Amino acid sequence: MSVDVTNETQWTIDPKVFSDLGVWVMDQMRVSTQSDLTILFVDPEPIAELHERWMNLEGPTDVMSFPMDELRPGDGKTVMEGVLGDIVICPWVAAQQAAAAGHGTLEEMLLLTIHGILHLLGYDHVGPEQERQMFGLQRQLLLTFIAVRHSVGAQVGLP
Numbered sequence: 001m002s003v004d005v006t007n008e009t010q011w012t013i014d015p016k017v018f019s020d021l022g023v024w025v026m027d028q029m030r031v032s033t034q035s036d037l038t039i040l041f042v043d044p045e046p047i048a049e050l051h052e053r054w055m056n057l058e059g060p061t062d063v064m065s066f067p068m069d070e071l072r073p074g075d076g077k078t079v080m081e082g083v084l085g086d087i088v089i090c091p092w093v094a095a096q097q098a099a100a101a102g103h104g105t106l107e108e109m110l111l112l113t114i115h116g117i118l119h120l121l122g123y124d125h126v127g128p129e130q131e132r133q134m135f136g137l138q139r140q141l142l143l144t145f146i147a148v149r150h151s152v153g154a155q156v157g158l159p
């Protein structure tokens with residue numbers, strides 16, 4: 001499994017934390033060890049441009065996912081190889097959401113990374129049942145990842 005993390009912002013982000021998270025989530029979801037994922041952290045302007053181009057919605061958003069090979073969660077028997085896709089995250093929007101929710105920016109960006117991976121695997125939240133399933137799974141994955149690591153051990157700082 002390969003997870004490439006690129007930070008194009010002034011935020012201090014530990015790429016290893018997000019790479020480890022990506023590998024861990026793909027493993028939990030039984031995605032092939034031959035699959036690749038890219039996580040990109042960008043400023044509000046680039047994500048706003050992507051948001052308008054692909055979703056016809058104005059303004060920056062928190063996370064966007066761009067699937068490549070349309071991989072799905074594995075059954076443990078079938079090997080799904082390929083490029084999972086790209087996740088684009090805006091730390092500024094994540095920080096605003098974290099403040100509103102009463103938790104840290106790092107936790108919010110970890111949650112957004114998991115959210116993006118689940119979208120790449122075909123999960124969605126357009127209806128109440130889909131939302132319940134996806135949000136429950138992403139919360140379970142986040143809490144388990146944090147518990148397994150005992151401490152994320154990274155800091156996210158303002159530029």
